Amino acid sequence: MKTGTRVKWKNYVGNQLADPLQLLAPGTLTELIEIILEAKKKTLKIKAVGAGHSTSDIMLSDDFMVDIRNLNNILPSSQFDLKPGFKDDTNLIFVEAGIHLFQLNKILDDMGKALINMGAYTGQTLAGVISTSTHGSGISLGAFPSYVRAIIMADENGELIQIERAGENSISKGPATIVGGLQVRLVQDDNHFKAIVVSMGCMGLIYAVGLEVTNHYKLKETRQFSTWSKVKHQIDFENLLQDNRHVEVLVSPYKFTANEHKCLVTCRNDPGENEKKSLIPRGHRKWFFEVLLFVIPSTVIDFVMRLIINHFPKMIPGLVQGMFASLTDRNYVDKSFKVLDLGRANNLSAYAMELTFPSDQFTKAVDAILELSNNSVQEGKQYLTGPVSLRFIKTNSFFLSMQYSESENQYVCMIEFPTVRKAFGGYELLSRIESAMRIFNSRPHWGQVNHVGGEGKEALYKLYPKFDEWLKVYRHYSKAGRFQNNFTRRCGIEVEVNPMQIPFT
Numbered sequence: 445m446k447t448g449t450r451v452k453w454k455n456y457v458g459n460q461l462a463d464p465l466q467l468l469a470p471g472t473l474t475e476l477i478e479i480i481l482e483a484k485k486k487t488l489k490i491k492a493v494g495a496g497h498s499t500s501d502i503m504l505s506d507d508f509m510v511d512i513r514n515l516n517n518i519l520p521s522s523q524f525d526l527k528p529g530f531k532d533d534t535n536l537i538f539v540e541a542g543i544h545l546f547q548l549n550k551i552l553d554d555m556g557k558a559l560i561n562m563g564a565y566t567g568q569t570l571a572g573v574i575s576t577s578t579h580g581s582g583i584s585l586g587a588f589p590s591y592v593r594a595i596i597m598a599d600e601n602g603e604l605i606q607i608e609r610a611g612e613n614s615i616s617k618g619p620a621t622i623v624g625g626l627q628v629r630l631v632q633d634d635n636h637f638k639a640i641v642v643s644m645g646c647m648g649l650i651y652a653v654g655l656e657v658t659n660h661y662k663l664k665e666t667r668q669f670s671t672w673s674k675v676k677h678q679i680d681f682e683n684l685l686q687d688n689r690h691v692e693v694l695v696s697p698y699k700f701t702a703n704e705h706k707c708l709v710t711c712r713n714d715p716g717e718n719e720k721k722s723l724i725p726r727g728h729r730k731w732f733f734e735v736l737l738f739v740i741p742s743t744v745i746d747f748v749m750r751l752i753i754n755h756f757p758k759m760i761p762g763l764v765q766g767m768f769a770s771l772t773d774r775n776y777v778d779k780s781f782k783v784l785d786l787g788r789a790n791n792l793s794a795y796a797m798e799l800t801f802p803s804d805q806f807t808k809a810v811d812a813i814l815e816l817s818n819n820s821v822q823e824g825k826q827y828l829t830g831p832v833s834l835r836f837i838k839t840n841s842f843f844l845s846m847q848y849s850e851s852e853n854q855y856v857c858m859i860e861f862p863t864v865r866k867a868f869g870g871y872e873l874l875s876r877i878e879s880a881m882r883i884f885n886s887r888p889h890w891g892q893v894n895h896v897g898g899e900g901k902e903a904l905y906k907l908y909p910k911f912d913e914w915l916k917v918y919r920h921y922s923k924a925g926r927f928q929n930n931f932t933r934r935c936g937i938e939v940e941v942n943p944m945q946i947p948f949t
């Protein structure tokens with residue numbers, strides 16, 4: 445990565461660009477703190493950036509952008525003053541937050557451990573997926589923040605703070621002892637914890653995370669074609685979601701046969717003792733398509749897809765049909781993180797919007813989405829360029845998590861709309877869907893394309909019942925507005941800073 449002044453930065457998909465004053469990549473915690481102190485001296489703003497996989501503006505900064513991926517080591521638990529029950533807990537690890545998920549999975553696998561749940565991809569950093577409440581699927585399993593036990597963060601004054609839940613849910617007796625003799629202040633407070641864990645980089649630079657993991661395990665993936673009306677029935681009357689560890693449903697926005705929307709239902713479960721990994725390596729796709737994705741560079745696939753989408757839009761439903769056909773496989777058994785990762789499809793140049801729906805709203809929402817998509821095709825030839833994906837995930841108590849609920853034992857449905865980059869009318873259609881879906885109390889994923897805020901913070905009060913609690917903690921840690929950017933401005937939470945006090949030297 446090129447760092448320095450006047451360095452151009454763009455995110456993974458290439459739809460977010462920045463020319464910050466400085467792009468910095470600290471190699472040590474001391475360097476990270478020095479960056480904050482320098483920004484403080486010059487009254488500049490800072491924003492942490494992970495792997496840049498968010499397709500929204502949450503990680504951009506005009507001043508200092510701090511790429512933390514060099515901070516990626518496992519930390520010895522001896523540095524932490526843990527309570528007796530956690531001292532020898534091999535399922536509690538401490539790790540620097542810039543680690544990529546693929547690096548973490550490898551290290552955990554070598555230790556005989558694994559993440560309890562994850563999304564469909566491993567290119568992101570640990571701090572990035574926690575900060576935006578990135579999720580996978582499973583109504584008894586949480587999104588990334590659910591497995592966080594402690595966060596060590598440098599605040600806007602360069603002070604190191606270790607944040608944990610309060611009382612019996614805390615894990616430490618005292619603050620961590622960090623190499624180099626840096627002082628850490630221990631804060632055990634439920635509201636601080638619930639606000640900071642999911643805070644889109646608005647409260648500080650996360651240095652390390654205490655994370656709950658599990659013993660390594662295998663998963664078996666099964667895939668079946670179905671239709672949206674059958675899937676609705678299975679969800680409502682046949683415990684489809686309750687009977688499987690992970691369920692994911694792809695719904696075609698286009699009708700094919702008998703006026704039905706085709707679906708692909710993917711379930712992932714414990715394979716049991718006797719189920720062995722196949723001798724011939726299997727993946728998520730039919731081998732022919734797996735080989736195609738392997739040999740044809742993704743730039744060529746992107747070009748061909750864009751050509752079809754923008755110049756022969758009537759072929760888009762057929763393209764989606766082809767995508768479905770490529771995805772059926774025989775039963776696939778492998779290590780959990782390999783089965784959960786969708787693989788090469790993640791390399792295609794696409795952005796997405798993703799909306800969270802309460803469990804009693806999502807089937808009605810899907811019906812409305814299908815109708816809206818059909819109308820957009822009729823009226824303006826604006827097509828959804830891929831299947832709509834439904835994933836189901838346990839709720840949590842983090843104030844600004846998309847999966848937030850008063851009750852932590854419910855589930856939500858997250859509906860994703862992947863869109864080929866530069867597709868005609870792509871952003872417009874997503875924006876129309878986002879706005880139409882508000883009647884179902886939907887919340888947009890922070891890390892995906894979204895227009896949250898816009899009108900100011902009133903919108904956030906409507907979406908998040910504990911937004912006020914989050915704001916109190918935000919104002920506590922953001923007195924000088926050091927971590928604010930255009931995102932905080934559009935959300936109406938910018939801290940007023942008197943520009944006349946800025947000694948720009």
Ligand SMILES: Cc1cc2nc3c(=O)[nH]c(=O)nc-3n(C[C@H](O)[C@H](O)[C@H](O)COP(=O)(O)OP(=O)(O)OC[C@H]3O[C@@H](n4cnc5c(N)ncnc54)[C@H](O)[C@@H]3O)c2cc1C
Binds near residue numbers: 492562568575648891
């Ligand atoms: C191919 C692909 C697949 C995806 N799959 C899924 C999926 O399955 N499920 C899902 O929910 N989402 C998914 N996403 C979205 C993605 O997981 C989120 O946008 C995630 O936040 C990106 O992590 P990152 O490391 O790239 O962080 P960035 O995008 O760089 O940053 C995200 C946020 O985290 C903050 N941040 C990063 N590091 C720190 C730090 N050290 N301290 C404080 N704040 C920090 C940034 O300021 C920013 O606000 C996917 C995105 C892509 C492109």
